[in-house]
Amino acid sequence: MLVDILLSIALLWLSIGIVLKDDLFSVVVYFIVFGMILALVWVRLFAFDLALAEVALGSGITGALLLDTIAFIKMQKRED
Amino acid sequence: MLYKGVLWCMAALFLGMLFFMVATMPPFSPKLDTLVQADLAMSGVSHDVTAVLLNFRALDTLLEVGVVLLALMGIQVVSPHFRYKPYTEANTITDIYIAILLPVIILSALYLLLAGSYKSGGAFVASALLAGGIIILKLTKPKLFVSLEKLHLRFLSALGLLFFVGIGVLTLIEGLFLQYPLSYASTLILMIETLLMFSLAIILASFFINAVQDLE
Secondary structure, eight states: OHHHHHHHHHHHHHHHHHHHOSOHHHHHHHHHHHHHHHHHHHHHTTOHHHHHHIIIIIIIIHHHHHHHHHHHHHHHHHHO | OHHHHHHHHHHHHHHHHHHHHHHTOOOOOOHHHHHHHHHGGGTSSSOHHHHIIIIITHHHHHHHHHHHHHHHHHHHHSOOOOEEOOOOSOOHHHHHHHHHHHHHHHHHHHHHHHHTTTSSOOHHHHHHHHHHHHHHHHHHOGGGGTTOOHHHHHHHHHHHHHHHHHHHHHHTTTSSTTOOOTTTHHHHHHHHHHHHHHHHHHHHHHHHHHHSEEOO
């Protein structure tokens, strides 16, 4: 029970951080961590397949794509 | 400042609505679950999620794979404009890292694929793991990907869906679309899942690889 409450508080805090942070890089890091905590929530709900998919797709591939987008934006700024 | 205030207000409102909905939720009644459990013996697999995904609602899964393939086509049509110089120098850390990690990833993907018929797992999760492995390989050993033919990759990424539709057309001979005969059900599901795993892994990895083209 305590674990569930801690997990939900962490999710809320991370989602507020995702929306309100100014620095793009920290937003992406918050997003990746959000995906991992969400995977733990799925495990707590006994949905192991969803948890694995969340980690691999939600955090892993989406995170890699977002980090790449940041690199692209930085490169464009340097060229301007 | 006003923008952030509005954002906070919306977040608070949304949170309140969420709490209200959770508080007034009707008690959980596993009506669908009992239906699934009743017909589980007819599905060819012994795990309820896999039975729903690949037998009872196989059409939904087929369309889902189609959507993922369409998304890949959309990405391939928009030519990537982000080109960077791939990192090609020998690096002991990444070399050892992928030498340890890749076999584990491939083994766990195969395990998840086979485990799908009797517990949590299945083609989608396995393909997500494999796609992650391919992306790691792309980032650490970009030279391996130079000789790959675009056409072969396109064919491979469509193979799972093609096979799925082919099985569907074959089942039309005896019954409804994607209604497997009982004696072949588990074999057919495993074959479909294996091909779907490879295709989906290539599609998901291509999402990343197509977005970041190498500098020639």
